[in-house]
Amino acid sequence: MSAQREMKEKNPWHTPVTIITVIGVIAIVALVTVAVLQNRPVLQKYKYGIVLDAGSSHTALYIYEWPAEKDNNTGRAEQKYVCKVKGKGISSYANTPVKAGESLNECMQEAKMQVPTKRHHETPLYLGATAGMRLLNMENSSASDKVFQAVEKALQRFPFSYQGARILSGQEEGAFGWVTVNYLDDRLKQGLETTGALDLGGASTQISFVSKNYDISESPSNSVTFRLYGNDYNLYTHSFLCYGKDQVLRMALAHQTKSGPGTILDPCFHPGYLELKDYSLLYDSPCVSDRKPQNATGTFNHSGAGNFKQCQEVVKKVFNFTSCKYSRCSFNGVFQPPLQGPFGAFSAYYYVMDFLKLTDATMPLKDVKEKLANYCATPWNEIVKQHPEVPIKYLAEYCFSGTYIITLLTDGYNFTSESYSNINFIKKIKNSDAGWTLGYMLNLTNMIPAEAPDSPPLPHAGYVTIITISALILFVLFILSLRFICPSFQKTPHIV
Numbered sequence: 112m113s114a115q116r117e118m119k120e121k122n123p124w125h126t127p128v129t130i131i132t133v134i135g136v137i138a139i140v141a142l143v144t145v146a147v148l149q150n151r152p153v154l155q156k157y158k159y160g161i162v163l164d165a166g167s168s169h170t171a172l173y174i175y176e177w178p179a180e181k182d183n184n185t186g187r188a189e190q191k192y193v194c195k196v197k198g199k200g201i202s203s204y205a206n207t208p209v210k211a212g213e214s215l216n217e218c219m220q221e222a223k224m225q226v227p228t229k230r231h232h233e234t235p236l237y238l239g240a241t242a243g244m245r246l247l248n249m250e251n252s253s254a255s256d257k258v259f260q261a262v263e264k265a266l267q268r269f270p271f272s273y274q275g276a277r278i279l280s281g282q283e284e285g286a287f288g289w290v291t292v293n294y295l296d297d298r299l300k301q302g303l304e305t306t307g308a309l310d311l312g313g314a315s316t317q318i319s320f321v322s323k324n325y326d327i328s329e330s331p332s333n334s335v336t337f338r339l340y341g342n343d344y345n346l347y348t349h350s351f352l353c354y355g356k357d358q359v360l361r362m363a364l365a366h367q368t369k370s371g372p373g374t375i376l377d378p379c380f381h382p383g384y385l386e387l388k389d390y391s392l393l394y395d396s397p398c399v400s401d402r403k404p405q406n407a408t409g410t411f412n413h414s415g416a417g418n419f420k421q422c423q424e425v426v427k428k429v430f431n432f433t434s435c436k437y438s439r440c441s442f443n444g445v446f447q448p449p450l451q452g453p454f455g456a457f458s459a460y461y462y463v464m465d466f467l468k469l470t471d472a473t474m475p476l477k478d479v480k481e482k483l484a485n486y487c488a489t490p491w492n493e494i495v496k497q498h499p500e501v502p503i504k505y506l507a508e509y510c511f512s513g514t515y516i517i518t519l520l521t522d523g524y525n526f527t528s529e530s531y532s533n534i535n536f537i538k539k540i541k542n543s544d545a546g547w548t549l550g551y552m553l554n555l556t557n558m559i560p561a562e563a564p565d566s567p568p569l570p571h572a573g574y575v576t577i578i579t580i581s582a583l584i585l586f587v588l589f590i591l592s593l594r595f596i597c598p599s600f601q602k603t604p605h606i607v
């Protein structure tokens with residue numbers, strides 16, 4: 112005990128070194144703790160946005176969410192929830208507009224549950240209407256205004272930040288679909304080659320892609336330019352009104368019934384299919400109203416013949432290939448630059464090809480046609496037996512829809528047997544539906560910056576490691592330098 116005390120008394124540097132060591136260790140611990148706490152990823156909080164897609168055949172409500180502190184930067188907005196509105200699209204309520212508003216209530220109530228209450232007031236709510244309302248607006252603009260008034264009134268009753276309801280132009284629909292696909296694939300942020308977007312709705316269809324051979328001056332109305340994350344894009348886009356699958360079916364039927372009442376043997380419907388259809392319903396659309404035959408009142412018998420090749424001939428009649436004032440056209444005299452890159456085909460492209468089991472991108476075009484021909488030739492009673500779960504209305508139309516899709520892609524847009532394999536039929540990308548809604552919201556909330564955001568040079572873990580190692584090195588150097596500056600520190604202590 113007394114020897115120990117004597118040792119401490121006789122050791123001239125023992126006390127300062129101990130103090131320096133303790134202070135040094137405390138300083139390092141404090142430095143690293145501050146660095147770790149200051150830079151740790153904060154607990155995620157989310158922001159939300161709601162978009163209603165008021166399509167010609169139905170309305171769907173999408174809720175998107177993204178990390179609150181990164182909305183302008185690195186966090187990706189993703190689909191959190193989708194609600195399919197019961198009933199038809201809002202344009203079908205032209206004679207009972209109040210019902211258009213009421214039809215949205217159920218999904219809007221759901222949205223109230225899905226978005227945390229404290230975020231309701233800051234959550235933007237948009238409604239965008241597409242080709243169904245474009246057609247109604249052309250046909251009867253006051254009916255279209257009344258539908259919008261009813262819808263606005265219904266939406267404003269909810270606690271969200273209502274940002275308006277409007278008709279999107281075909282160009283916006285095409286361009287925002289393209290933005291959605293490329294945003295979800297992270298192609299925009301990384302400046303990678305982009306994917307073209309093929310969207311097939313009930314009343315219109317859109318094609319949008321970047322082609323390096325696209326000279327804007329040839330057809331400026333098809334061009335949309337963007338600067339996104341520091342890259343410039345010159346997008347070709349075109350929307351064909353009346354070329355959604357429901358309106359094309361009307362056009363094909365109008366063509367076949369042009370000689371007036373009677374029975375038509377339709378190659379696009381299965382053998383054995385027979386329905387009594389109403390002329391006034393068939394011609395109740397601006398896409399066909401001018402073709403109504405004089406003597407077409409009452410009903411006609413719609414029967415099926417189930418012949419893919421003949422169906423293709425019928426479908427081709429809805430396209431006009433005769434005039435093109437540009438260097439090249441798709442159809443109806445519309446300019447289209449050479450196809451380029453991969454394409455994502457969504458909405459009805461996916462529903463139809465998925466039902467027909469034809470979404471496999473490795474399946475050659477000739478096999479697709481062969482399978483479709485077999486499917487169309489299958490008798491209607493067998494088809495009904497094979498698919499008891501599918502609503503009859505959809506089921507009856509898949510032969511026609513598949514044939515239209517193949518004809519549109521090949522004869523319409525000029526995909527060849529080779530380039531057809533560049534088309535991927537997609538429903539979702541990373542859990543978010545492909546469609547215009549996400550791109551529309553990203554644009555209106557300025558969530559895609561024009562310039563690439565500054566990202567931290569190091570990830571968090573790397574940052575902490577470097578801080579710790581540097582602090583240790585500094586400390587060791589400090590101890591060594593003390594010994595060098597004060598030689599007395601180097602003396603060996605005398606132990607008496």
Ligand SMILES: Nc1ccn([C@@H]2O[C@H](COP(=O)(O)OP(=O)(O)OP(=O)(O)O)[C@@H](O)[C@H]2O)c(=O)n1
Pocket residue numbers: 165166167168169200241242243311312313314315316355356357458459462463505512
């Ligand atoms: N399982 C399903 C679901 C939908 N459809 C068809 O797909 C089309 C709807 O596609 P969608 O993208 O929802 O079109 P809308 O938004 O309603 O139409 P638009 O964009 O032209 O306004 C309709 O013809 C509908 O009959 C289908 O064949 N099979």
